[in-house]
Amino acid sequence: NAGVTQTPKFQVLKTGQSMTLQCAQDMNHEYMSWYRQDPGMGLRLIHYSVGAGITDQGEVPNGYNVSRSTTEDFPLRLLSAAPSQTSVYFCASSYSSLDTKNTEAFFGQGTRLTVV
Amino acid sequence: AQKITQTQPGMFVQEKEAVTLDCTYDTSDPSYGLFWYKQPSSGEMIFLIYQGSYDQQNATEGRYSLNFQKARKSANLVISASQLGDSAMYFCAMREGFSGGGADGLTFGKGTHLIIQP
Numbered sequence: 001n002a003g004v005t006q007t008p009k010f011q012v013l014k015t016g017q018s019m020t021l022q023c024a025q026d027m028n029h030e031y032m033s034w035y036r037q038d039p040g041m042g043l044r045l046i047h048y049s050v051g052a053g054i055t056d057q058g059e060v061p062n063g064y065n066v067s068r069s070t071t072e073d074f075p076l077r078l079l080s081a082a083p084s085q086t087s088v089y090f091c092a093s094s095y096s097s098l099d100t101k102n103t104e105a106f107f108g109q110g111t112r113l114t115v116v
Numbered sequence: 117a118q119k120i121t122q123t124q125p126g127m128f129v130q131e132k133e134a135v136t137l138d139c140t141y142d143t144s145d146p147s148y149g150l151f152w153y154k155q156p157s158s159g160e161m162i163f164l165i166y167q168g169s170y171d172q173q174n175a176t177e178g179r180y181s182l183n184f185q186k187a188r189k190s191a192n193l194v195i196s197a198s199q200l201g202d203s204a205m206y207f208c209a210m211r212e213g214f215s216g217g218g219a220d221g222l223t224f225g226k227g228t229h230l231i232i233q234p
Contacts (some may be wrong), residue, residue: 033221042120042207042224043161058221090161092222104151105222107161 002026006091006108013081013115021076021111023091031094032074033105036060036087043090049074081115088112119143120208120225128231135195137228139208142189148212150191151222152182155205164206167191203232 007022025032033048035058045058049068063085065077074093078085092105121140129135141150152164167175167182175182183192195202209222 031221035221035224040226042226043209043222045221045223048221059223088159092161104163104166106163107153110159110161 004091004093004106004108006089006111008111009109011111011113013078013113015081015083015115017081019078019081021078021089021091021113023074023076023108024072025074025091025093025106026072027093027106028071029093029095029106030071031105032068033058033092034064034066034074034076035090035092036085037090037110038087046076046089078113083115086113086115118225119223120210122208122225122228124228125226126229126231128233129198131200131232131234132197135198135202135230136183137193137195137206137208137230139191139193139225140189141191141208141210143210143212145212148210150182150184151209151211152180152191152193153207153209154202155207155227157204161207165193198232200232200234203230205229 004025030051034046035043037043044060046064047058047066049055052068052071055066055068068074089111091108094105119142123138148169150167154162154164165175165177165180165182167184174184179196181194205227207227208225211222
């Protein structure tokens, strides 16, 4: 099983450039999320989606766009990269369930992004 | 106010000893879930254990157990018989709003860096 796949694993951008971080999952999960991890800050939620065509903002959405055209894919777009967006980015997916079991989030391997 | 508080930035523990990692949470939602994740130096996030707000018993998964004290809003992770491979960052996280399927992602604490010494 591939699980959650993120590409690329590493990226260096110049200030002002745009790029898309890709995330795909093959578990038919309804929920998908993007997080960023900065030193000493833990993971913070950027955007999330509860199903195809539905997205919403998390704690730190500024400078990022998302869309969810299919269940499998949830790309994260940086419109105009800034040094403050240097971080490690994680994509995650999980089931939607009223049963409180089986709701763990499965994480991708992460993308280390540096903006210079 | 922080929703998830982990008060131990770092811990040193002797191999084979038991370890307790502290986590307190803050929510007014009656339906929530608490998670612990391990992040080794390689960077991946590894799910360890889950506790639902309505679960009557403390969760256990192998050497991991969760000491859930609902009235105190604490969800401490206990690792029994620690091993060198347990050295990693450990994150406590919460998802609010299971009722109606309203999950909006996880809120993480800042983590505890656990180092197991031989």
